[in-house]
Amino acid sequence: MGVRDILDVLLVAALIYQGYLLVNGTRAVNVVRGVVIFAAIWLLSSLAGLAALSYLLGRAGTVGLFALVVVFQPELRAALERLGRPRTRGTGRGSAALLDLSRAAERMAERKTGALIAIERLTPLGEYALSGVTLDAQISAPFLEALFARNAPLHDGGVIVQGDRVVAAACLFPLQASDGTYRRYGTRHRAALGLSELTDAVVLVVSEERGSIRIALQGRLGPELTVGELRDRLRELVYEETL
Numbered sequence: 001m002g003v004r005d006i007l008d009v010l011l012v013a014a015l016i017y018q019g020y021l022l023v024n025g026t027r028a029v030n031v032v033r034g035v036v037i038f039a040a041i042w043l044l045s046s047l048a049g050l051a052a053l054s055y056l057l058g059r060a061g062t063v064g065l066f067a068l069v070v071v072f073q074p075e076l077r078a079a080l081e082r083l084g085r086p087r088t089r090g091t092g093r094g095s096a097a098l099l100d101l102s103r104a105a106e107r108m109a110e111r112k113t114g115a116l117i118a119i120e121r122l123t124p125l126g127e128y129a130l131s132g133v134t135l136d137a138q139i140s141a142p143f144l145e146a147l148f149a150r151n152a153p154l155h156d157g158g159v160i161v162q163g164d165r166v167v168a169a170a171c172l173f174p175l176q177a178s179d180g181t182y183r184r185y186g187t188r189h190r191a192a193l194g195l196s197e198l199t200d201a202v203v204l205v206v207s208e209e210r211g212s213i214r215i216a217l218q219g220r221l222g223p224e225l226t227v228g229e230l231r232d233r234l235r236e237l238v239y240e241e242t243l
């Protein structure tokens, strides 16, 4: 076995591992397991010389592959997007933004005003911003509170923040699609989960019902946070390099 063969094997192993990382934690992981089982049965049936069964499974497999691409279009898109994402953080300035976001979340939680704020990191959120009303405003705590105030014209939907700017409000985020873990949550939390599943955004949710503050990240909803914890988390996840 030459160096080229070893390199070949290592590259294939790396490719399989990257593929695993891309699907791990998404609803696609169970499907991948199913596909592996299906392929194993197919292989066994052809090894055992069961011509009719292996012909049928082969046909079903070809059709199934196309069906998978259609069903998992959002995951495939997110995975390719993750692959092409730049490795350095491009987001903007602002320790002031961090304080304003935390202060606004604290006040909204106290008053039980529901809020949904997506903070952009490397994945551009432009397409979600287009679903709402475009703004270009300096972040401030009172401005965020005014946006989410009950009966305010833009309170329904999510706000998108880039660095220290609020770029859009009343945006529609994709509802969470993976397994049933979060089925008991309402649509605000599931919209936060949905966006965090498809992008690398940090999505802040203030619950109208409970007055709790949580962060959705990479398709998972974090624990309830105090305002101090929220500040630390935002510093760590978004604003670290700007302080």
Ligand SMILES: Nc1ncnc2c1ncn2[C@@H]1O[C@H](COP(=O)(O)OP(=O)(O)OP(=O)(O)O)[C@@H](O)[C@H]1O
Pocket: 114, 115, 116, 155, 156, 157, 158, 171, 172, 173, 174, 175, 185, 186, 187, 188, 189, 190, 191, 206, 207, 208, 209, 210
């Ligand atoms: N797809 C969506 N994108 C953005 N915002 C959404 C979306 N779906 C619902 N919302 C927001 O969530 C609000 C409804 O929240 P709902 O009470 O159903 O959720 P919840 O998770 O139980 O939150 P809460 O704890 O605040 O009640 C809507 O008024 C709207 O502002």
